[in-house]
Structures are given as C-alpha cells and as structure tokens.
Amino acid sequence: MNPIIPAAAVVAVAATLGATWFVTRGGSDSDAFAQCRSSQIAGGADTIGGPFELLNAKGETVTDKDVITKPSLVYFGYTFCPDVCPLDVSRNAETIDVLDERGYDVTPVFISVDPARDTPEVVGDFAANLHERMIGLTGSDEQVRAASKAYKTYFKRHEDDGDYYLVDHSTFTYLVLPEQGFVEFFRRDETPEQVADKVGCFVDNI
Template structure:
C-alpha cells in the first residue's frame, strides 16, 4: 500500500474521530441545563436600625407582611413630603387592607433625624408609617442592601441637604424584591401595584 493511500486513510479516520467528538460535545451541552436566572433583583438584606420609640428594628421585624419602603429625610423640601402624603392617601384608599402592608420610611440623615424627630414628622402623615433611623454606619448598611443612593450635599450658610433615591421599593412578605413605585407616578397605578403586592406578596 502506497504511502499516499495510507495518508488518505489516516486523514479520513482522523476526520471521523473529530466529527464524533464534536457530536458528543454537542449532545452533552444539550443534556446539561444552562444556568437559570430567577429574574429577581438582589434588593434587601440584613440591617439594624432604630424605631420611633428608640427600639431596635431589623429586617426580620418586617417579614410576614409585604412592605413599601421609602428612603428620605425630615428636612426634605419636596420629594419626601410629596411621597409620604401620597402614601398616606393610598393607605386611606386601601382601607383595612393598608394594615396588610408595612409602610416604612427610612431616614438617610443620621445627623438630624433621631427617633423623636421621625415620630413628630410622620405624625403629620399617618402614624401607621414605620419610621426608622440610625447611625451613619447603620444607614450605609441598609442603603447598600436596598441599592439606594444617597449623598450629603452642602448648601450656603454651612448647612446641608440630602440627595437620595426617590422611588418606593416594594418587598414581598419574605423580604424579596417585588417592584417599585416611581416618584409622582399616577395614583391609580400605585394603588394597583399595592393591591397586587397584597394579593401576591
């Protein structure tokens, strides 16, 4: 048998082997399930803050009921009072179903918002809203867990204001992210979202 024929046979055998190997890899890839995404954003997590009576509150205290969580501060000139007024109005529209949701206001201003200030401030909206505050370190922890932005912004006269995320975060009864309500979103849309949160969360 000539060397040319032997070479052709060897090349053919090699081609068959490579084809079988490729086919085997393709079959294995189809058998192996691809990594699945839950589609749920990683929002929420452990925190320790103080309630309006000075009591310790953690993320575990919110479990068992869905929650609508808003971050702001009591010296806020517009976004916070507007949002809290809207939440109070939605609570009124929900009637007794409002008690099936934790409405939570977390201050990002550790320098001016203590438990007493939070209690007085929230009394102007609805006393069922849970007010939480803490040290700068505690606020850093909870805002990072909930993927919330905030920053201290100096103003004239040596004072400061706070820039912060304006959305309301919706969490289910297990502390998992459910959705958001945008600032100045239509009231009927927000009401529908809360009803869905009650029904599904």
C-alpha cells in the same frame, strides 16, 4: 453635583443616577409575579433588599424582621427635605388609605438618610404626622448606609451648606413582602391609585 440646582431637580438627577439597575420592561414567564410587574430588575429582584438594623421612634434597635411583618411600602428620604420627600411620602400615605378601602393591610415605612438630624424622635414625629401606621426609622451612619446599600439607593449630603444642608437621594418607593422580600419599585410620578393597583396584584398573587 452643583448645589445651586433646585432641590427637586437635584433629587431627580440623583434618582436617575441611583437607578441604573432598573430596566423598564415586563417580567419573565418564570416570574411568579410577572403579570403584576411594569419593570424588571437587572440581575433579578432578589438582588435588592435584605437584612437591616435600624432605630425606631422609641430609639429601640429593630431589624427588617421586626419591621416588615406585612406587605410594606419602603421609602428612603429625610425629614428636612424641602419639597420632594413630603410629596412622595404623602403619596405613599394616600396609597395606604386607598389600599385600606380595598381591604389590603399594608405598612408604610420611612427610612431616614440623614441620621445626623433625624433622631428617633424627629423621624417618629414625621412619620406619625403623615400616617398613623407609618414606621419611621433612623440609625447610625453605618446602619443607614448598610440599609441604603442593601436597597441600592443613592444619597449624598451637601457638605458645604452648614446646618441647613440638602441631601441628594433616590426617590423610589419599594414594595417589600415579608416572605418574598423586595418585589417591585414605584416611581414618584405614579398616583396613589396606580400604586395601589400594582400592590394589590402582588398581594393577591402571594
């Protein structure tokens, strides 16, 4: 990709490239959450997500079982992102507040795809500044790539930009349930209210 393309455009392109497995159409009759879905995953929802091992804000090793203890909105991004990530993660934080008002307890999770700069402290501060309940996670290159691969996200660092490099990455937010795992994704143009409506449907039908 051409590094002179504006960051938002680059990320949008990356998101498109990284999402070829998402098909926008309704769920099947055998899907327990069919009435909640606005999209279907090619190959099935169970092909997305799975175990991961990362570091939390305290530098402690945590697994998906430690993190996904409640319905969770999971986003892969990085704290040095100049435009897209702050908007997306702020939308997710607003969604959590809307869900709180409606009586739903949902956890926002931010996973960094830039472990070289996003130390546990950095990612923890970033998450805490966006929402008091947001969990910030990072890890080694290997740990982050494994988590990204599990969720079929895309990211690629611009190697020629020195210390101020950008990272192309997917921009989907994932709804993950403790027992069911990944069940739905949300595009960045959906409002907090729209995401909250869909999350509520899934939680009501567990």
